[in-house]
Amino acid sequence: MAPMGIRLSPLGVAVFCLLGLGVLYHLYSGFLAGRFSLFGLGGEPSGGAAGPAASADGGTVDLREMLAVSVLAAVRGGDEVRRVRESNVLHEKSKGKTREGADDKMTSGDVLSNRKMFYLLKTAFPNVQINTEEHVDATDQEVILWDRKIPEDILKEIATPQEVPAESVTVWIDPLDATQEYTEDLRKYVTTMVCVAVNGKPVLGVIHKPFSEYTAWAMVDRGSNVKARASYNEKTPRIVVSRSHSGMVKQVALQTFGNQTTIIPAGGAGYKVLALLDVPDKSQEKADLYIHVTYIKKWDICAGNAILKALGGHMTTLSGEEISYTGSDGIEGGLLASIRMNHQALVRKLPSLEKTGHK
Ligand SMILES: Nc1ncnc2c1ncn2[C@@H]1O[C@H](COP(=O)(O)O)[C@@H](OP(=O)(O)O)[C@H]1O
Ligand SMILES: [Mg+2]
Structure with a gap:
């Protein structure tokens, strides 16, 4: 019942209730969305208003x-x-x-x-x-x-x-x-x-x-947020290669590009892709090509492949095939990564992996 002397309008009450519902919906929608994502994972919710960015039906x-x-x-x-x-x-x-x-x-x-x-x-x-x-x-x-x-x-x-x-x-x-x-x-x-x-x-x-x-x-x-360098040496490239999974890569590189070529042994596939780009980090060495000859996994190379592709470069197997990032975890055909070079001409120069004993 309303207090003495005050009359409540039914329309006013309805508007007030609707506004209240709207505020409650707004407050809880993020929270509920967060809970749905956690149920999908089978995990325990830890609170917070953030939620998943994809709808629960696949979408x-x-x-x-x-x-x-x-x-x-x-x-x-x-x-x-x-x-x-x-x-x-x-x-x-x-x-x-x-x-x-x-x-x-x-x-x-x-x-x-x-x-x-x-x-x-x-x-x-x-x-x-x-x-x-x-x-x-x-x-x-x-x-x-x-x-x-x-x-x-x-x-x-x-x-x-x-x-x-x-x-x-x-x-x-x-x-x-x-x-x-x-x-x-x-x-x-x-x-x-x-x-x-x-x-x-x-x-x-x-x-x-x-x-x-x-x-x-x-x-x-x-x-x-990164770009290619202004120039690259295609004739006698500096080639960055693995220091711990090298296989015959040095022989392949010297045989293809001659003894004047500089080989830079380095760790990490991510580091070696960054060596081809204009990276401000002082600890980063610079190279013109990245070559790998042994088996390698797709999580090692996919990010570098995407970045090179976005900047107009290429990462392929040594025989020039594009790499598909679904299905199996690894690739057998070695790796050639270049940017601002004639990638197919480089592929034609390289010996096949069969000849290097890696297949
Ligand atoms: N022959 C091989 N078999 C399995 N993984 C290899 C490999 N050659 C390179 N890798 C992986 O590829 C990444 C880069 O190798 P590298 O430093 O020798 O160039 C490393 O990844 P992780 O450090 O993530 O294991 C390394 O383990
Ligand atoms: Mg790795």
Whole structure:
């Protein structure tokens, strides 16, 4: 009942109730959306108003949002990588042997970075396929909510969203590239990487250097925060190659380009792609070509492939085939990466892997 002397209008009460409902809906919609994504993961909600960026029925995802989360994931993973290295307690172990018999190493830096990166992306995009280098322990789930903010530098380069079907997307995460060098405390080679492929084609890549806090990102046909250098030496190129999984790469490079060619042994596929670009980081060496001859995994190369492609460069097998980032984890045909060069002419110059004994 209304207080004495005050008469309530039924219309006023109805408007008031509707406004109240509107405010409640607004407050709780983000919270509920967050809960749905967590149920998708089977995880426990930890609160907060942020939610997933994709609808629960598969639907579409926005590649610009995927880029923002990929940058955040690479940086957060990098924080773990740095923290573990600085603690000097790496818990280094071997996951087994590579085909060539080298130790396939893993540390706490790999595992903790993998967990952060995976759950950040999985919480934001519950419906996309995510392939990571390290095993994700289902009993050790973490929910990391994205605040749905797209950084200014991305908004400046990429003015509009770009929706694609969630089912067409494959994400590749390398939580710690150059693990071998990480264990040797050769910090400059270490990167964290995220790549998004659509129908197997690499469309966006992020390479982050945790120890110099440098991040390169690019999206094909949309924009980037990194560019190619002004010139490259095609005749006697400086060639960056693996220092720990080299196979016959030095012989292949010298045989193809002559003894005047400079070979730069370096760790990490991310580091070697950055060596081809205009990167301000002082610890970064520069090269004209990146060649790899042994087996390699797609999380090692997808981000670099996307960035090179976005900047007009190429990454292919040694026989010039494009690499498809779906299905199997690895590629057999070696790797040739170049930018501002005649890539097909380089392919014709190189001997086939059969001749080098790698196939
Ligand atoms: N033959 C091989 N088999 C398995 N992984 C290989 C490989 N050659 C290179 N890689 C991986 O590719 C990345 C770059 O190698 P490199 O530093 O030798 O150029 C490293 O990734 P991770 O450090 O993420 O394991 C390395 O383990
Ligand atoms: Mg790697």
